[in-house]
Amino acid sequence: MYPSKFKALILVGGFGTRLRPLTLTKPKPLVEFANRPIVEHQIEALVKAGVTDIVLAVNYRPEVMAKAMHDYESRYNVKIHFSVETEPLGTAGPIALARDVLLADATPFFVLNSDVICEFPFSDLAAFHTAHGGEGTIMVTKVDDPTKYGVVVTKGGSSVIDRFVEKPQIFVGDRINAGIYIFNPSVIDRIQPRPTSIEREIFPAMASESQLHCMDLEGIWMDVGQPKDYLLGTSLYLQALADRDYALAQAAVTSSAASSATSPTPVPSPSPVASSPYRHSRTASQAKPPRLVKIAGPPLCRLPFVKGNVLIDPSASIGEGCKIGPDVIIGPGVVIGDGVRIVSSVIMEAATIKDHAFVKRSIVGWHSTVGQWARLDGTAVLGDDVHVVEEVYVNGAIILPHKEVKACVLSPQIIM
Template structure:
């Protein structure tokens, strides 16, 4: 099974920690952020991880290759000549991700949580549609774009920063997608959240999976520090 991790950003929100190291290699709870994700993927049966890289790509290759050998996972570095957003990297790695009919995981690199990969896979296979988004509950949904879905998990809509309560679930930055989704994505800078997922939802091809445990986006200094503390309690 395969996974793609979006690591092509410059990590500007996490400066000064990213002035000398790419964000995925910044240590979180005593190991690089990216390693937390790769270890969880391997535990769920993933054997090949594609890293969509641009900024400090050589440094990531040097530091992660040895760790990958220890874990018994194949790392593929997919180099972006320009930032491709959150969907373009999937199109760039199309040949790898469509090498089989198996669904694949996609992750934002600054997400730390109780990774639910096995349960996510089981849920995805149970509904049989093209994609599943992991969603998580937040206390102040008006600060986020929220996901609206029915009792079965079928996503109906995405609403940006709602002023009236419609949902308290947000996109958690973890997905499982069938290879057929790549027909919807062009090789150009593209947002999967704004340009791909709404169309999938309209077609009835996108479901939500609720994460019950710890979750945090640690892409900003304040959240990084908070997450570092909270991670020891979960």
């Protein structure tokens, strides 16, 4: 039986340069993903798995982080500690720096990167780790093209990691490090409080002693630390919500059918979910029950102007004749004018999209405005309080906060 209480360390890191211009306004963990800060998804999942103490390893704007974390402490009934780095310590050094908290008892602790989005199966990971008895376990996820990553190779089909192969040009495997770990406290003896890479220095040493195992991560996984991956992660997350809703509805249908078989009073079944526009790929003859997706999030929006998987905050205002989706998230207080088309995009809090604008594969930052008949495309990213005037086309531009765009931007560039 694995312990019922754990600790965790989240590698919050530095400046979030890959996600600029959004991180010029907020530290990356506080940038919203699906209308909640990225780090809140992680904190919520950790607390559900029995984590009572969370260490945030921070070296950028800790005072901003502290204010938000105070709210999370009371909301989730968890103690949040700050480990402030005077210099960047890499991915292993912060573990040694937080030793006083992590070594307060003899229980294992989780470590995770701050920009990972997945189902966060921490309880399953803890049980797997306890069962094999090794010093550490990393979660791995399968990728289509392993030549772009460091690949995890195991011994003889077991969970024991043999070695890591960086960007292999011949096939050695298709599983990569997912950025989520659990360790026994003894791992801290391997790490000094100096700049250290857990992937390049600590993991190979543990693997050489057969003390490092891996566990497959089911479901979605994405590092959302840069705009194109943030948008792809949004699409995957919304599909996971749709899969979850579909599986729950199918379970309800099955339960109702079973109840009808034993009850003299017929119980009406819900309308078939397979015909829903959110589940084009499902067929009525599908025999295998869907996997219950363990992901948190509100139900998807199902309104006449919505196409595909869309999440809209209840406080947003949507005009007449709009078409929104697929793969769109609209944040709190957003105002959408009449005749607007939005596809594969994220519209953040208090932004305004005026009449007949078209937004595709883009991120519209907080308090920004897209003018009438304007068009965004090509992974354009508007920072905080950016204003695109009417009838302007913006293609792939990164626009820093508090700017006004008065002319078309025809090719990707940074507007400062």
